[in-house]
Amino acid sequence: xxxxxxxxxxxxxxxxxxxxxxxxxxxxxxxxxxxxxxxxxxxxxxxxxxxxxxxxxxxxxxxxxxxxxxxxxxxxxxxxxxxxxxxxxxxxxxxxxxxxxxxxxxxxxxxxxxxxxxxxxxxxxxxxxxxxxxxxxxxxxxxxxxxxxxxxxxxxxxxxxxxxxxxxxxxxxxxxxxx
Numbered sequence: 001x002x003x004x005x006x007x008x009x010x011x012x013x014x015x016x017x018x019x020x021x022x023x024x025x026x027x028x029x030x031x032x033x034x035x036x037x038x039x040x041x042x043x044x045x046x047x048x049x050x051x052x053x054x055x056x057x058x059x060x061x062x063x064x065x066x067x068x069x070x071x072x073x074x075x076x077x078x079x080x081x082x083x084x085x086x087x088x089x090x091x092x093x094x095x096x097x098x099x100x101x102x103x104x105x106x107x108x109x110x111x112x113x114x115x116x117x118x119x120x121x122x123x124x125x126x127x128x129x130x131x132x133x134x135x136x137x138x139x140x141x142x143x144x145x146x147x148x149x150x151x152x153x154x155x156x157x158x159x160x161x162x163x164x165x166x167x168x169x170x171x172x173x174x175x176x177x178x179x
Contacts, residue, residue: 046138057081060095061134065141069170070100073178077109077137081130089114089124090133097177099169101150101159102140110151111136111144 049060061077076095082088092114094107102110113136115123136144150156159166 046134048134057085061137063138063141065138068142068145069167070098070141070174070178073098073174075141075178079130079133086126086128088116089128090130092133092137097173099152099155099158099166099173100140100145101147101152101156102145104152108151109137109140110146110149111140 045064045066047062047064049062050056050058051060052058058078058080061079063075063077065071065073065075074096075098078093078095080091082091092109092111094103094109097105099105112118112122113124113128113132117123147156147159155166158169
């Protein structure tokens with residue numbers, strides 16, 4: 001059975017009710033259950049999916065941007081919350097092939113808050129939450145789209161050379177991989 005938790009205005013549309021008691025029963029500590037419950041208050045462009053209801057530390061996030069280059073695509077991220085969370089960041093990988101300056105075609109993600117150590121101080125800190133991770137991944141398609149500090153240098157240079165051709169390649173990737 002697959003369980004979904006919508007991150008929009010109507011979290012009650014989940015296929016099962018997401019109560020604190022249920023999440024605690026399934027093995028997620030109270031601190032994390034509260035975080036997961038708060039995820040339901042995020043933007044309507046995100047949805048959380050728990051492939052295995054017995055492993056709530058592993059979930060998938062679907063981001064469906066409603067503006068910008070990536071509008072209309074559905075991008076899947078796999079998230080694993082380690083035992084040492086919140087002292088270390090969750091491990092996140094993009095499962096959808098994408099043409100993006102901050103995400104490689106193999107799924108590696110350049111997002112400062114996912115770094116355990118960061119020179120500029122914007123990396124992971126124990127004060128960060130899963131809600132920050134969801135916000136950051138969602139923002140990679142709008143506010144945090146960064147062509148100046150790319151992980152996928154080829155995509156960033158493509159944008160610099162020819163913005164229209166970059167847009168066309170993004171749309172082609174969406175058509176083939178992100179529907």
